[in-house]
Amino acid sequence: xxxxxxxxxxxxxxxxxxQIPEGRVTSYGAIASFLGAKGSSRTVGYALTVSKKxxxxxxxVVNRNGLLSGKHHFGGxxxxxxxxxxxxxxxxxxxxxxxxxxxxxPSQFLQPLG
DNA sequence: GTTTTGACGTAGC
DNA sequence: CGCTACGCCAAAA
Numbered sequence: 001x002x003x004x005x006x007x008x009x010x011x012x013x014x015x016x017x018x019q020i021p022e023g024r025v026t027s028y029g030a031i032a033s034f035l036g037a038k039g040s041s042r043t044v045g046y047a048l049t050v051s052k053k054x055x056x057x058x059x060x061v062v063n064r065n066g067l068l069s070g071k072h073h074f075g076g077x078x079x080x081x082x083x084x085x086x087x088x089x090x091x092x093x094x095x096x097x098x099x100x101x102x103x104x105x106p107s108q109f110l111q112p113l114g
Numbered sequence: 115g116t117t118t119t120g121a122c123g124t125a126g127c
Numbered sequence: 128c129g130c131t132a133c134g135c136c137a138a139a140a
Contacts, residue, residue: 009137028122032136039135045121046138063122070121080121 009035010047016106017048020060023088024104025096027064034106049073059083066099 012035020026028041037043048058048070059080063069071080071094081091090097 032122037136039123040137041122042120042135043122043137046119047121049121050138058121061121064124068121073121 009037009040009043010050013044013047014051014056016110017056017058017061019106019110020057020104023102025060025062025066025084025089025099025102026104026106027062027066029064030103030105030107031061034110034112036112045070060087060104062096062099066096066102068094068096 013031016026016031016034028044029038032038032041032044044061048056048061051058053059053074058070059068059074061070068080068084068091071077074080074083081094084091084096089102096102
């Protein structure tokens with residue numbers, strides 16, 4: 001049997017982030033809320049910090065303002081922005097352009113894990 | 115079991 | 128526009 005049933009909170013976060021379509025972004029709060037832990041938005045970000053950036057498209061996750069709050073964790077202050085722009089997401093002043101239109105709500109395309 | 119930390123969110127100034 | 132303060136919650140020490 002494949003262990004597709006995540007049981008760790010971090011694992012749940014990774015699963016959701018991996019489902020983010022290219023050129024789309026979502027927020028920590030949205031992921032947390034989708035996982036049933038509305039107030040654990042900080043934990044979502046921390047989970048990405050300890051995650052492998054090469055395996056998790058963490059650059060598609062920004063804060064509620066569309067701000068690249070975690071850009072500093074990609075090994076450079078501009079790496080995250082470059083990644084997003086390379087996927088078609090324009091970024092200006094560390095903020096996603098037309099964020100509202102780029103926003104990808106997990107609960108809108110995914111069903112509650114479990 | 116208590117304390118600290120954190121890629122957040124909202125509110126106030 | 129930037130800072131402070133508070134809330135809220137999970138992982139790590």
